[in-house]
Amino acid sequence: MLIVPALFDEANKMRHFTVEIMRALDEAGIDTMLPDLPGTNESCEVLADQSLSSWQSAMVGAAAYFEATHVLALRGGALCAPSDLPCLRYAPVKGVRVLNALLRAQTLADREAGRESTREQLSEQGKSAGLTLAGYTLSPAMFRQLEEANLPGHSFCDIAQTDIGGGGLWLRAEPDHDPDQARALARIVAERLA
Structure with a gap:
């Protein structure tokens, strides 16, 4: 499963949450990969040279490289998700x-x-x-x-914040984590893939 991260500051606020989702999915037998969007984190690209189109192309390339069969897109990451794979979208915007x-x-x-x-x-x-x-x-x-x-309207299944409980971590002033939310989201993803 390809994980498309939230965008910009939301990615920072949800970094620990994202990693914990990946760990919980691994425990459920689901392999995941989290590529950096070009111009972010460890990417050697320059953010000022990027567009939403280049991020979409990068995620399509990552999905092909890792032979992903499904996608989990977090928040604004849904805007960059490959359209040719089944995708679960968490609180898309x-x-x-x-x-x-x-x-x-x-x-x-x-x-x-x-x-x-x-x-x-x-x-x-x-x-x-x-x-x-x-x-x-x-x-x-x-x-x-x-x-x-x-937001694209095909091959997607949305997971609302209310489905996992608690308040959205992207709304907090500082990066934070909620292990119960991470486990709940991973459980829903695993159930929908079954």
């Missing part, structure tokens, strides 16, 4: 929701630094020249594609 979280974080950071910025100003700059939002340098292509990205 549209691209505009991912982008809005980054814009909100940037306007707050600007205000704290004594600078005034608005979403409208940041959006115009992002679409035309790209920009850095909350520490992530986005190309104009990435910005525009996130703004327009809807």
Whole structure:
């Protein structure tokens, strides 16, 4: 099973959770792999050169390389999931929701630094020249594609946060982990693959 991580800051907040899901799936006899999206973590690529399309292509390539038979996409990772494999999507979100979280974080950071910025100003700059939002340098292509990205509607099965209980870890101010949520999500995935 290919794991497509959450995007940007949500990936950081959910890193421990993601690893624990993989461990629980391994205990259930399900092999998993978690590739880095180009420009993130250990990737040698530059984030500013990436787009949602390049991330989708990378996940298609990873699925083929690892001979994945299924996909588990976390949150915004659903926007990058290969469309030719059965996919379970955990709390998937549209691209505009991912982008809005980054814009909100940037306007707050600007205000704290004594600078005034608005979403409208940041959006115009992002679409035309790209920009850095909350520490992530986005190309104009990435910005525009996130703004327009809807969730695909085929070969997918969604798992809502309410299905696993508790509050979403991506909503917390700092990275955190909930072992009960990780086990619950892994159990649901294993049941749906059976």
